[in-house]
Amino acid sequence: MTLSELKEVTAKGKMPSFVATQIAKWLYDKKVTSFDEMINISKKNREWLSEGYCIGREAPCSHTRSSDGTVKYLFATGNGNTVESVYIPDHDRATLCVSSQVGCKMNCYFCATGRQGFKANLTAAQIMNQILSIPPAPAPGATPMTPLTNIVFMGMGEPLDNLEEVLKVIEILTAPWGMAWSPKRITVSTVGKLPQLKDLLDKTQVHVAVSVHTADPRQRESMMPAQKPFPIQSVMRLLEGYDFSHQRRLSLEYIMWRGVNDDIAHADMLVKLIGKNDCRVNLIRYHAIPGIDLYPCSEERMLMFRNRLNDKGITATIRASRGEDIMAACGMLANTRGNK
Ligand code: SF4
Numbered sequence: 563m564t565l566s567e568l569k570e571v572t573a574k575g576k577m578p579s580f581v582a583t584q585i586a587k588w589l590y591d592k593k594v595t596s597f598d599e600m601i602n603i604s605k606k607n608r609e610w611l612s613e614g615y616c617i618g619r620e621a622p623c624s625h626t627r628s629s630d631g632t633v634k635y636l637f638a639t640g641n642g643n644t645v646e647s648v649y650i651p652d653h654d655r656a657t658l659c660v661s662s663q664v665g666c667k668m669n670c671y672f673c674a675t676g677r678q679g680f681k682a683n684l685t686a687a688q689i690m691n692q693i694l695s696i697p698p699a700p701a702p703g704a705t706p707m708t709p710l711t712n713i714v715f716m717g718m719g720e721p722l723d724n725l726e727e728v729l730k731v732i733e734i735l736t737a738p739w740g741m742a743w744s745p746k747r748i749t750v751s752t753v754g755k756l757p758q759l760k761d762l763l764d765k766t767q768v769h770v771a772v773s774v775h776t777a778d779p780r781q782r783e784s785m786m787p788a789q790k791p792f793p794i795q796s797v798m799r800l801l802e803g804y805d806f807s808h809q810r811r812l813s814l815e816y817i818m819w820r821g822v823n824d825d826i827a828h829a830d831m832l833v834k835l836i837g838k839n840d841c842r843v844n845l846i847r848y849h850a851i852p853g854i855d856l857y858p859c860s861e862e863r864m865l866m867f868r869n870r871l872n873d874k875g876i877t878a879t880i881r882a883s884r885g886e887d888i889m890a891a892c893g894m895l896a897n898t899r900g901n902k
Pocket residue numbers: 666667668669670673674675676677717718719720753893
């Protein structure tokens with residue numbers, strides 16, 4: 563819950579409104595898992611709270627560890643559904659890739675999640691639970707996990723298709739009464755769902771990552787049905803109206819497929835699409851998914867593509883791939899238990 567939602571609860575329980583701030587501190591700063599731990603709240607009020615509400619913290623039902631340190635967690639979300647979150651440690655940083663929906667409506671051809679279809683939106687509580695319930699303490703004798711430094715909404719689902727709940731999570735993460743993170747630690751990835759993208763840009767300062775994958779509109783429509791209602795050309799024109807030259811970053815995600823979108827002509831189309839936008843391009847190695855006739859392109863090809871973008875003045879990097887051995891890399895998330 564956000565602070566204003568907590569205030570509605572305390573008003574209902576006839577408590578002074580400062581109790582809402584105390585509850586927020588217990589939930590998001592101290593990260594307690596029961597009302598009993600909220601010791602500066604009267605016993606009577608704690609009892610009233612526990613009769614009508616729950617903290618909503620649920621440990622992951624399983625996890626799988628990659629040889630590169632990446633850990634994929636499976637969370638139950640009710641009705642037999644599950645979602646995955648991926649913890650990616652990198653020296654003194656650790657990023658959690660969170661899911662915002664069970665399945666996804668966008669139906670991108672290359673994506674394991676899209677192939678599952680849409681099951682449900684996650685609530686803000688279910689998204690927050692992924693962030694708060696990653697096991698904080700290591701098993702005895704194990705190396706301590708690096709605390710989370712970044713959150714990326716790049717797991718299962720299209721975050722802008724569940725914007726109301728995602729905005730609540732961003733508020734909780736960044737508000738002084740919440741976790742007080744800088745918005746620079748948060749990235750929301752999208753296929754470019756309009757007009758929700760404008761809402762996100764206007765209401766928050768988080769970084770934005772747009773999944774482009776090809777600048778050819780017809781080819782994009784064949785791979786990403788979202789191109790039809792939300793053409794990437796319109797998305798880029800909208801983004802031109804925002805400042806990404808200082809604190810806020812815009813990145814374009816580009817998965818590279820052999821013989822599909824990996825030649826000079828595609829690089830030049832991408833340059834044209836970017837136009838005046840201040841952004842960086844992340845070139846992503848494709849991870850083969852059973853049943854999908856797309857294949858990764860060679861390292862040489864990726865370097866050639868990157869160099870072409872660099873020569874045209876665009877910052878482009880080849881993103882290091884993590885968690886491929888546990889099906890946790892980009893586009894591979896599709897819970898292994900199967901949703902109803
Ligand atoms: S790539 Fe993202 S938007 Fe497309 S189907 Fe997969 S989860 Fe949905």
